Amino acid sequence: MEYTISKLAKLAGISSRTLRYYDEINLLKPSRINSSGYRIYGQKEIDRLQQILFLRELEVDLGTIIQIMNESSFDQFSALLDHQNKLIQKRARLDKLIETIDKTIAHQKGEIVMSNEEKFKAFKESLIAENEVKYGEEIREKYGDKTVDESNAKLRGMSKEDYAAMEKLGNEIFDLLPKAIATGDPTSEIAQELAEKHKEWLTFSWASYSKEAHKGLAEMYVADERFKAYYDKVAKGATEFLRDAIINYVDK
Amino acid sequence: MEYTISKLAKLAGISSRTLRYYDEINLLKPSRINSSGYRIYGQKEIDRLQQILFLRELEVDLGTIIQIMNESSFDQFSALLDHQNKLIQKRARLDKLIETIDKTIAHQKGEIVMSNEEKFKAFKESLIAENEVKYGEEIREKYGDKTVDESNAKLRGMSKEDYAAMEKLGNEIFDLLPKAIATGDPTSEIAQELAEKHKEWLTFSWASYSKEAHKGLAEMYVADERFKAYYDKVAKGATEFLRDAIINYVDK
DNA sequence: CTTGACCTTCACGTTACGTTACACTTTATG
DNA sequence: CATAAAGTGTAACGTAACGTGAAGGTCAAG
Structure with a gap:
């Protein structure tokens, strides 16, 4: 049995454009071209199309389908x-x-x-x-x-009160940050107070505190654009200053 | 805080091409254009971008994002x-x-x-x-x-492996047969090897092996047209040669 | 012989950018 | 201060898997 392009398309429930496209990308060639240039498909092509549509159903892209159909059944x-x-x-x-x-x-x-x-x-x-x-x-x-x-x-697990306290601490940190920066010294008293408040703030969400983790977080603040942008809203170089203050605080 | 295009791109973890594209499709316009034609983004644009990226994460297409962002929060x-x-x-x-x-x-x-x-x-x-x-x-x-x-x-009772070995032996016999015939001598070394392989092959299906039975089978090969036809496929007189080889092997 | 259904080959449109190419501006360095 | 490097601009093609015409040839029916 031989089929013209739209017969096969109807049979398979796809468009003839799709078949032309599959021809174009060498995924499914017609068995022959008749004297008027029409594409003619045979049984072999129907079987192959079945396989192609099965794989397409599974959302395999056509490039991969081409590869798969050239492989052994094991592959x-x-x-x-x-x-x-x-x-x-x-x-x-x-x-x-x-x-x-x-x-x-x-x-x-x-x-x-x-x-x-x-x-x-x-x-x-x-x-x-x-x-x-x-x-x-x-x-x-x-x-x-x-x-x-x-x-x-x-x-x-935080209570409303905990949260309020945490929020308050967060605000204090943001208040303190410009003042600490104004000293220009990460070891200054106010900078150390800042670092301590930051530690307190952390313990609200951190299950356990460690000096290393605190320092690591400070470094990440600097390394990550988004954290940096968050703190740099206060002033340029604020993130780096905070990091230095924390490192000094932790190593003290 | 103001951002040039690649600053914002880094901040948001996307490419500047993406930002230009969002500008082009009116999804995210810069807050202003500076004197050199550079795009400048402000805080409002950052917030909007956050929302956009959130929706994009959820696999909402950009057209829909544009719509959504123009809608009321209820919608x-x-x-x-x-x-x-x-x-x-x-x-x-x-x-x-x-x-x-x-x-x-x-x-x-x-x-x-x-x-x-x-x-x-x-x-x-x-x-x-x-x-x-x-x-x-x-x-x-x-x-x-x-x-x-x-x-x-x-x-x-044969296992797959047994069967494979039996088949292999059968093939070896068929390989060996013409070579043995070529010597023209049923007592030649290669003919004796042939007979031994035939014995091995037999033990796959025979419960017990005996010299008499082996010789009897060899005679039967010659006597029975069907066996004869089976072995004579290899060469004329092959069945007789096999019988002679077996008799020599058994009596040796 | 005409009409309408089919067929053909271009070729552009679709999405969300990536990737040059080329020209200009800003920043860094000697 | 000159120059190089880095950053920015627009323009335009490429991607996957077709959908959708356009322009023109083919076939069966009335």
Whole structure:
């Protein structure tokens, strides 16, 4: 049985443009061209098309399909497993995105409808979510999952009072920072007070404090553009100053 | 704090091309253009970019992001829910694809195992049946039911490896036969090697080996047209030569 | 013989940028 | 202060997998 292009297209449920394209990229050539230049397909091509569409269904890109169809059935087998892994990773990513939206929505809902109590709780969640989105990857990489999870857990466990205290401390740090910088000396008393407040502030979210971790974080502030931008809002070189103050404080 | 394009790009972890593109599609315009035509961004633009990147993370396309950012926060809320639904559907589709690959792989594995296990088993059965049909009567007559039944039982009990070895031996015999014939001497070393391999080959299906039975089989090869035709495919007189070689080997 | 359904080959549009190419401006260095 | 290096600008092509015409040839039916 022979088919013209649109017969085959109908049979396969695709467009004839698609078949022309597959011809063009040498994925599926017609069995012959008739005297008027029409593409004619035979049974072999139908079978091949079946395979192609199967792989396409699985979201394999056409380049890969071309490769796969030139490989031994053993390699096709492993290519399939390979592809499945990609899909699984994609799904994991989707899981995370869906969860993030859940959190964001919960947060927004909280803002619109909820009481102060719940608003506070939702805010903490969004703080956690935001931290995760912004810095999660680097921090997890640098300090490990345990550190991050514990930090999140601690944030979740915070009371309203704790949070208020933390926020107050954060503001104090921002008040202190320009004053400390004005001294020009990271070992000055005011700079050391700044570093101490920063340590206190940290312990609100850090499950355990260590000098090394504190210094490491200070270095990361400087190294990471986003942290840097956060502190440099106060003044140019503020991040570096904070780092130096912390290092002096810790090593004191 | 003001930022040039690549400062902002670094800050946000994206390329400056991306920022130019966002300018082009009116997704994110710089706060102003300086005298040299450089794009300058301010705090407001940073905040907007944060939102944009958040939505982009969630795989919202830029066209939709533009729309969302022009909407009220209530509509943004429902747009987010809308998008989440799309993601959930995408995930469901991925679930199906992953399952399909699982099934396909299981199926192919099944086919492979079948072809190696079941097919082999089926092959052995047919070998036995064939033997029975072809030679059963004569052999049963000549060597008795017990011999035949034992032989069949042994065949049935063969492992894949046994079978592969038997097949290999059979091929070696067929390779060796013309070479042995070329010597013209059934007592030649190569002819004796041939006879020994034939003995080994026999022990795969014979429950017990005896010199008499081996010689008897050799005579039967010559006497029986079907055996004769089988070996004479190699060369004229091959069956007789094989018999002579076996007799010499056994009597040696 | 005409009409309409099919077929052909260009060739542009789509998304979200990456990647040159070329010209100009700012910053760093000797 | 001259020059080199780094940064910025616009313009334009490339990507994947086709969709969508446009312009023109082919085929079966009335």
